[in-house]
Amino acid sequence: xxxxxxxxxxxDPFHDDPVNAAWEVVQEVAASDLAGIDLHVQQxxxxxxxxxxxxxxxxxxxxPDVVLCLGQxxxxxxxxxxxxxxxxxxxxxxxxxxxQPREVPIVAGGPAAYWSGLPVRDLVTRLREAGIPAEExxxxxxxxxxxxxxxxxxxxxxxxxQTQGVVGGFIHVPYLPEQAARHPNTPCLGRAEMVRALRLVxxxxxx
Amino acid sequence: xxxxxxxxxxxDPFHDDPVNAAWEVVQEVAASDLAGIDLHVQQxxxxxxxxxxxxxxxxxxxxPDVVLCLGQxxxxxxxxxxxxxxxxxxxxxxxxxxxQPREVPIVAGGPAAYWSGLPVRDLVTRLREAGIPAEExxxxxxxxxxxxxxxxxxxxxxxxxQTQGVVGGFIHVPYLPEQAARHPNTPCLGRAEMVRALRLVxxxxxx
Amino acid sequence: xxxxxxxxxxxDPFHDDPVNAAWEVVQEVAASDLAGIDLHVQQxxxxxxxxxxxxxxxxxxxxPDVVLCLGQxxxxxxxxxxxxxxxxxxxxxxxxxxxQPREVPIVAGGPAAYWSGLPVRDLVTRLREAGIPAEExxxxxxxxxxxxxxxxxxxxxxxxxQTQGVVGGFIHVPYLPEQAARHPNTPCLGRAEMVRALRLVxxxxxx
Amino acid sequence: xxxxxxxxxxxDPFHDDPVNAAWEVVQEVAASDLAGIDLHVQQxxxxxxxxxxxxxxxxxxxxPDVVLCLGQxxxxxxxxxxxxxxxxxxxxxxxxxxxQPREVPIVAGGPAAYWSGLPVRDLVTRLREAGIPAEExxxxxxxxxxxxxxxxxxxxxxxxxQTQGVVGGFIHVPYLPEQAARHPNTPCLGRAEMVRALRLVxxxxxx
Numbered sequence: 001x002x003x004x005x006x007x008x009x010x011x012d013p014f015h016d017d018p019v020n021a022a023w024e025v026v027q028e029v030a031a032s033d034l035a036g037i038d039l040h041v042q043q044x045x046x047x048x049x050x051x052x053x054x055x056x057x058x059x060x061x062x063x064p065d066v067v068l069c070l071g072q073x074x075x076x077x078x079x080x081x082x083x084x085x086x087x088x089x090x091x092x093x094x095x096x097x098x099x100q101p102r103e104v105p106i107v108a109g110g111p112a113a114y115w116s117g118l119p120v121r122d123l124v125t126r127l128r129e130a131g132i133p134a135e136e137x138x139x140x141x142x143x144x145x146x147x148x149x150x151x152x153x154x155x156x157x158x159x160x161x162q163t164q165g166v167v168g169g170f171i172h173v174p175y176l177p178e179q180a181a182r183h184p185n186t187p188c189l190g191r192a193e194m195v196r197a198l199r200l201v202x203x204x205x206x207x
Numbered sequence: 208x209x210x211x212x213x214x215x216x217x218x219d220p221f222h223d224d225p226v227n228a229a230w231e232v233v234q235e236v237a238a239s240d241l242a243g244i245d246l247h248v249q250q251x252x253x254x255x256x257x258x259x260x261x262x263x264x265x266x267x268x269x270x271p272d273v274v275l276c277l278g279q280x281x282x283x284x285x286x287x288x289x290x291x292x293x294x295x296x297x298x299x300x301x302x303x304x305x306x307q308p309r310e311v312p313i314v315a316g317g318p319a320a321y322w323s324g325l326p327v328r329d330l331v332t333r334l335r336e337a338g339i340p341a342e343e344x345x346x347x348x349x350x351x352x353x354x355x356x357x358x359x360x361x362x363x364x365x366x367x368x369q370t371q372g373v374v375g376g377f378i379h380v381p382y383l384p385e386q387a388a389r390h391p392n393t394p395c396l397g398r399a400e401m402v403r404a405l406r407l408v409x410x411x412x413x414x
Numbered sequence: 415x416x417x418x419x420x421x422x423x424x425x426d427p428f429h430d431d432p433v434n435a436a437w438e439v440v441q442e443v444a445a446s447d448l449a450g451i452d453l454h455v456q457q458x459x460x461x462x463x464x465x466x467x468x469x470x471x472x473x474x475x476x477x478p479d480v481v482l483c484l485g486q487x488x489x490x491x492x493x494x495x496x497x498x499x500x501x502x503x504x505x506x507x508x509x510x511x512x513x514q515p516r517e518v519p520i521v522a523g524g525p526a527a528y529w530s531g532l533p534v535r536d537l538v539t540r541l542r543e544a545g546i547p548a549e550e551x552x553x554x555x556x557x558x559x560x561x562x563x564x565x566x567x568x569x570x571x572x573x574x575x576q577t578q579g580v581v582g583g584f585i586h587v588p589y590l591p592e593q594a595a596r597h598p599n600t601p602c603l604g605r606a607e608m609v610r611a612l613r614l615v616x617x618x619x620x621x
Numbered sequence: 622x623x624x625x626x627x628x629x630x631x632x633d634p635f636h637d638d639p640v641n642a643a644w645e646v647v648q649e650v651a652a653s654d655l656a657g658i659d660l661h662v663q664q665x666x667x668x669x670x671x672x673x674x675x676x677x678x679x680x681x682x683x684x685p686d687v688v689l690c691l692g693q694x695x696x697x698x699x700x701x702x703x704x705x706x707x708x709x710x711x712x713x714x715x716x717x718x719x720x721q722p723r724e725v726p727i728v729a730g731g732p733a734a735y736w737s738g739l740p741v742r743d744l745v746t747r748l749r750e751a752g753i754p755a756e757e758x759x760x761x762x763x764x765x766x767x768x769x770x771x772x773x774x775x776x777x778x779x780x781x782x783q784t785q786g787v788v789g790g791f792i793h794v795p796y797l798p799e800q801a802a803r804h805p806n807t808p809c810l811g812r813a814e815m816v817r818a819l820r821l822v823x824x825x826x827x828x
Contacts, residue, residue, distance in 0.1 A: 050297040077284070077387070077392060077394040078387070078394070080390070083500075084527065086497075086552070088497075101536065111526065112527040112528055113498065113500065113525075113527035125387070128388045131385030131388050132384055132385075132388055133391075133393070133395055134385055134388070135391060135392065138500070138553040138555070139552040141552070142552065147268070153332055170235030170572050177338060177340055177396065179334075180284070180285070180289065180340040181340045181341070182335070185342065186284065186340070186341075187394030187395070188340055188396070189286040189397070190397025190399055191397075191400075192399055193397055273732065290707075291734065293704075293759070310742065318734075319734040319735055320732075320733040320734035344762040348759070349759065490802070491698070491806060541802070542802045543802075544802075545799030545802050546798055546799075547801040547804070547807070548801045549805060551808065591754055591814045592753075594698070595749045595750075595751075595755070596749070596752045598754075598756060599699070599756065599791070601698045601808030601809070602698070602754055602810070603798065603811070604810070604812075604813055605811075606811055607798045
């Protein structure tokens with residue numbers, strides 16, 4: 001039986017945070033066993049455009065059935081499955097290369113937005129039924145996370161990926177408890193719950 | 208060497224919640240080993256006045272050095288160490304016996320408030336340093352949690368307890384993840400983090 | 415000198431609210447004098463698709479230079495200038511005709527999203543400089559407000575409107591104080607401030 | 622017929638705010654006519670202890686029936702009628718004299734708290750029925766506002782004030798719109814609504 005090839009990505013830490021919750025979770029899931037899944041992990045720099053170069057390169061190498069990118073959304077209380085990426089970079093803080101684009105399209109002449117390829121509602125339902133706080137999100141923001149979601153879905157428009165039916169999408173995770181401990185009145189989700197959530201999502205995306 | 212006698216309490220589930228996060232955590236901590244602590248656990252009914260009768264009875268039996276009461280505060284994002292209990296019951300929902308007092312003093316003629324006996328700021332600092340979201344709280348609300356905090360501190364005014372220096376206080380815990388999964392956009396804290404937090408608090412309260 | 419023809423719309427009240435803040439503000443602005451603007455006002459039913467029929471009909475009659483649609487966003491704290499409308503209806507409550515579409519495209523085969531035609535950032539800056547809380551918004555939701563924003567921008571893709579450079583967009587307003595008074599812990603904005611905000615926006619959109 | 626003598630106070634601006642919403646509202650109400658009320662206004666410095674000296678001096682001069690102190694609570698969305706003042710100063714920012722007490726009692730040996738003398742619930746109901754967002758608050762914080770509330774109620778314990786039945790209390794007001802315009806995602810209340818609220822409160826406190 002065929003295993004589903006999954007390319008799973010997370011970002012490096014950014015701004016003043018020593019860790020990135022998404023990357024922490026990605027690593028922990030990668031170290032575990034996932035029935036029916038051939039998992040490939042890639043760290044992506046929190047840098048406009050370079051992030052997409054790294055992602056495109058990984059996709060060429062891995063030839064995945066599913067590309068799932070994870071990012072950290074400090075301040076959110078639940079695993080949030082993004083619905084849509086929009087064609088605009090607008091950074092309130094510099095990225096890890098010091099770039100801070102304001103109101104700049106990601107792809108000149110590209111469409112305003114692309115829908116995520118994930119079964120958003122179904123994933124939210126599965127996670128909630130498993131006792132994990134989850135929500136669907138209608139905006140992935142306008143920093144590098146949205147940049148990667150839009151860029152990924154733009155890339156997957158290529159005929160080769162459309163033919164193969166490659167699925168792409170983006171999920172935001174809250175702070176880990178140790179991050180929230182430094183940001184008063186900010187929600188978090190435990191490492192154990194995040195890992196369980198990501199494993200459930202991957203299982204749901206198996207072909 | 209003397210072990211510190213601790214009476215640890217949690218409430219039974221109330222309103223439409225099948226579990227009470229505080230009681231879940233209390234039970235799990237009770238099942239573990241705590242160096243230097245002689246731990247006694249008591250469930251308290253989420254009922255005005257009956258809760259205090261049960262608490263007083265347990266205090267008489269256990270003769271504790273420390274009385275630590277835990278309650279659930281759905282909607283809060285961190286372990287919150289209460290500073291003060293106030294002399295007023297004002298229930299927006301009925302308690303588990305169907306009582307719903309509105310603007311009624313807990314102790315007729317009692318002082319407006321009692322300070323908690325816990326080292327609030329120190330506990331918050333310890334928890335945060337251990338990577339657990341924690342905050343101090345200046346209001347325990349006006350439902351059964353505040354009722355128990357005020358009633359406990361009132362009880363501990365008795366000369367016998369003052370002489371022995373019995374310490375009392377109240378801590379609110381957020382929802383567990385499985386509870387937040389049913390309440391969209393509500394923060395939670397993982398069971399593992401809550402248990403670790405309570406163990407750290409108990410350790411800090413050792414004589 | 416030519417006056418700018420503006421079609422200004424607001425919705426009828428919906429759900430359990432006796433008034434709609436957007437329509438209240440639209441009416442009050444319509445009753446005032448606006449230098450250089452030829453203002454036409456249209457109430458739009460809070461009904462999927464019928465709303466767009468009414469809007470299209472008004473556009474044909476008015477032949478406006480600018481189409482500005484206002485909606486109420488209970489819970490938001492500031493005038494919010496929407497950036498983008500997405501091609502999906504997903505109603506958590508029924509519209510005023512009892513319809514409740516779930517995950518249904520607005521325009522079958524239409525693009526995922528359209529950008530608003532408003533100078534979003536400039537409007538936010540102007541309002542803030544005038545002392546009015548304002549923000550840009552990256553999601554107009556997925557009820558009738560987003561439906562009208564997406565439908566409007568889809569309509570304005572027609573060559574005739576593109577040639578004339580007709581500008582369209584959507585603005586959400588918070589509750590009025592009398593609405594927030596019935597929804598505890600919900601922000602509002604005063605009628606006077608909303609009217610002043612809308613007049614400033616209209617002035618900024620003059621040709 | 623006797624008019625009710627009211628001493629109404631507000632603070633000077635503090636921290637980085639050029640205005641203080643409470644003082645703005647106090648001034649505007651003072652400039653208007655209030656049937657049956659003999660209104661005396663006093664600005665109070667946002668300074669621990671000096672504030673209470675100024676307040677005590679004004680009380681001696683005015684010999685009021687009612688002492689109503691107003692303060693600004695940036696971030697709150699409604700007029701909030703405080704229930705209780707607690708005997709602790711704990712400042713996260715310096716006051717206007719550069720003092721920053723941490724965990725220091727206001728009155729050494731004083732009771733933990735005093736209830737406000739205002740008919741809190743009744744005032745909230747009246748304001749809401751008049752279409753103004755209002756709430757009761759169980760914590761006035763731990764900066765100069767709480768300091769003044771506690772200090773005022775402590776002062777009013779003196780036999781002369783108890784005999785005369787002098788009523789004292791504290792009300793927090795949200796930011797004005799022009800303040801919220803500089804603090805994104807922060808609620809506000811319009812000047813007109815605040816003035817109307819304060820006039821309604823004063824009317825309700827008439828003897």
